[in-house]
Amino acid sequence: MNVPLERPRLLDRLSNQRLILIGCSAFLGLLFLTALAAPWLAPHDPFLVNLAVKLQEPSWTYPLGTDPLGRCTLSRLLYGARVSLGFAVLIFASSLLIGLLIGTLAGYIGGWVDQLLMRFCDGVMAFPSLILVLGLVGIFGPGLKQVIIALMLVQWVYYARMFRGLVMTLKEKNFIAAARVNGSSHWKIFRTHLLPNILPPLLVIGTLEMGWAIMDISAMSFLGLGVQSPAAEWGAMIHEGKSYIRTNPELMIYPGVMIMLVIASFNLLGESLSERFGVTKPPK
Amino acid sequence: MSLLQMEHVSHRYGSQRFLSRQTERTVLQDVSLTLEAGTCLGLLGQSGAGKSTLGRILLGLERPTAGRVLFEGQDIYRTTANDYRQDIQVVFQDSFAAVNPKMTAGQIIAEPLTNFTRLAPDALQHRLVTLIEQVGLTRADLAKYPNQFSGGQLQRICIARAIATNPKLIILDEAVSSLDMVNKALILALLGELKDKYDLSYLFITHDLQAAQALSDRFVILDQGQIVGEYPTRKAFADATDPHVLAIKNAMLATHPRYRTIRS
Ligand SMILES: Nc1ncnc2c1ncn2[C@@H]1O[C@H](COP(=O)(O)OP(=O)(O)OP(=O)(O)O)[C@@H](O)[C@H]1O
Numbered sequence: 023m024n025v026p027l028e029r030p031r032l033l034d035r036l037s038n039q040r041l042i043l044i045g046c047s048a049f050l051g052l053l054f055l056t057a058l059a060a061p062w063l064a065p066h067d068p069f070l071v072n073l074a075v076k077l078q079e080p081s082w083t084y085p086l087g088t089d090p091l092g093r094c095t096l097s098r099l100l101y102g103a104r105v106s107l108g109f110a111v112l113i114f115a116s117s118l119l120i121g122l123l124i125g126t127l128a129g130y131i132g133g134w135v136d137q138l139l140m141r142f143c144d145g146v147m148a149f150p151s152l153i154l155v156l157g158l159v160g161i162f163g164p165g166l167k168q169v170i171i172a173l174m175l176v177q178w179v180y181y182a183r184m185f186r187g188l189v190m191t192l193k194e195k196n197f198i199a200a201a202r203v204n205g206s207s208h209w210k211i212f213r214t215h216l217l218p219n220i221l222p223p224l225l226v227i228g229t230l231e232m233g234w235a236i237m238d239i240s241a242m243s244f245l246g247l248g249v250q251s252p253a254a255e256w257g258a259m260i261h262e263g264k265s266y267i268r269t270n271p272e273l274m275i276y277p278g279v280m281i282m283l284v285i286a287s288f289n290l291l292g293e294s295l296s297e298r299f300g301v302t303k304p305p306k
Numbered sequence: 307m308s309l310l311q312m313e314h315v316s317h318r319y320g321s322q323r324f325l326s327r328q329t330e331r332t333v334l335q336d337v338s339l340t341l342e343a344g345t346c347l348g349l350l351g352q353s354g355a356g357k358s359t360l361g362r363i364l365l366g367l368e369r370p371t372a373g374r375v376l377f378e379g380q381d382i383y384r385t386t387a388n389d390y391r392q393d394i395q396v397v398f399q400d401s402f403a404a405v406n407p408k409m410t411a412g413q414i415i416a417e418p419l420t421n422f423t424r425l426a427p428d429a430l431q432h433r434l435v436t437l438i439e440q441v442g443l444t445r446a447d448l449a450k451y452p453n454q455f456s457g458g459q460l461q462r463i464c465i466a467r468a469i470a471t472n473p474k475l476i477i478l479d480e481a482v483s484s485l486d487m488v489n490k491a492l493i494l495a496l497l498g499e500l501k502d503k504y505d506l507s508y509l510f511i512t513h514d515l516q517a518a519q520a521l522s523d524r525f526v527i528l529d530q531g532q533i534v535g536e537y538p539t540r541k542a543f544a545d546a547t548d549p550h551v552l553a554i555k556n557a558m559l560a561t562h563p564r565y566r567t568i569r570s
């Protein structure tokens with residue numbers, strides 16, 4: 023019987039992995055740089071309303087044309103990257119820190135501290151993020167701050183649960199016991215023994231979660247709950263463009279494509295990192 | 307005064323659950339034993355007897371639910387001074403789980419030194435080289451990571467870490483049990499050598515009869531959390547006819563390949 027050779031396919035896959043890793047990090051790195059440099063790169067003021075040039079075709083002055091208020095689409099896209107990426111990083115970093123703190127405490131101390139913290143997490147988990155956002159928006163009115171707080175409040179629970187599990191398995195290892203015997207403080211054990219061993223999964227989850235955070239911010243803004251006009255943000259731009267879907271679909275397509283590319287890059291990057299580090303992603 | 311005394315120590319593991327009843331399990335019951343300086347006490351018992359728990363209690367890692375642990379006359383669970391930690395060290399069975407995979411051998415051995423001593427960087431380096439050569443490895447091994455060593459080599463690194471701060475007592479929790487015959491003999495020889503050289507005391511926890519006999523002067527048998535036999539000399543232990551000792555002896559024999567072929 024003929025057994026198909028597995029080897030070339032495996033090699034192909036490996037080099038593809040590497041390509042994805044490099045390609046996605048390069049794209050995202052470039053995007054972060056453009057977002058940072060938006061004030062210098064943008065050809066126009068993204069908020070400058072000029073009805074004389076509304077809904078222009080792409081031209082040398084307006085590379086991607088203009089919107090119904092005559093604002094430069096390219097400039098708005100560039101500034102939008104700042105909002106989307108910036109707040110994704112903010113949500114990610116803050117929820118990660120809270121989750122890391124609470125999860126590590128619960129896993130390391132164990133006992134009733136663990137039980138208490140985990141019951142609290144269960145309580146928070148019972149609220150889907152959309153409901154939480156709607157609640158906050160209902161109380162404080164629509165706005166980016168409410169969305170960010172709501173997303174943060176929901177996100178950290180996932181991190182907390184993940185880190186708790188990781189720390190609990192690490193704690194059973196005798197090198198933690200040996201470190202205690204060797205006179206290391208709890209803080210030193212956290213820094214030198216726990217953190218380096220939870221860094222690879224942290225990187226993987228972080229990358230995957232960044233994609234989701236961008237998605238969430240854009241979705242909330244699209245629904246009109248998050249970023250308010252005239253601020254430039256990709257989801258909000260789609261929202262603004264939707265009345266012109268028949269005549270000027272590109273108003274929705276440009277930000278839509280950006281969102282898609284960014285999320286796809288983060289996801290592909292996360293996947294290839296997880297393969298590289300042999301980390302299994304926890305179910306979301 | 308004995309180096310180490312355990313007085314009526316009992317221990318229960320309870321799984322504390324928030325808002326739910328506790329399930330408890332008694333692992334040690336009224337255990338008393340003493341260990342004299344410069345001697346090796348063999349602690350034997352079958353799996354689950356509570357040997358490792360006893361070791362963890364002596365290391366200050368698990369506060370016993372009752373009883374006292376005196377090290378040089380001081381109750382280690384009642385003193386605020388942590389200096390007993392420097393004097394009681396440990397070598398575990400699974401050397402791969404006993405070292406942080408992200409640290410080099412040098413960093414692993416340096417951990418107790420940086421915590422307990424104030425050595426200048428070059429003095430520390432010098433001490434690390436002395437230590438690693440003492441356990442039969444080379445200076446170049448200091449830069450290697452755990453996955454670059456064999457189990458036997460890694461166990462040597464654990465031993466180097468244990469002797470780094472000149473402790474008085476080392477708890478050997480199945481320290482040679484997962485090694486092959488040759489490595490077992492080599493590590494036992496190394497432990498014997500170090501014991502004489504530094505006047506160390508050992509608590510040798512094992513279910514391996516031959517290993518226990520190679521090193522220990524006295525023997526204690528633990529069964530289901532209780533001490534069921536004490537033998538003050540090697541001869542007394544070798545001649546023991548107590549069913550607990552026989553059970554351990556038989557368990558050992560049963561794993562011996564020649565014994566198995568004879569029986570079948
Ligand atoms: N952290 C813990 N929580 C709850 N129960 C535990 C814990 N550690 C050990 N036990 C239980 O205590 C009993 C004694 O365990 P211990 O590890 O002390 O046995 P042992 O004599 O060292 O066995 P072995 O020879 O297999 O290493 C076992 O029944 C075990 O299930």
Ligand SMILES: [Mg+2]
Pocket residue numbers: 357358359479480
């Ligand atoms: Mg054990």
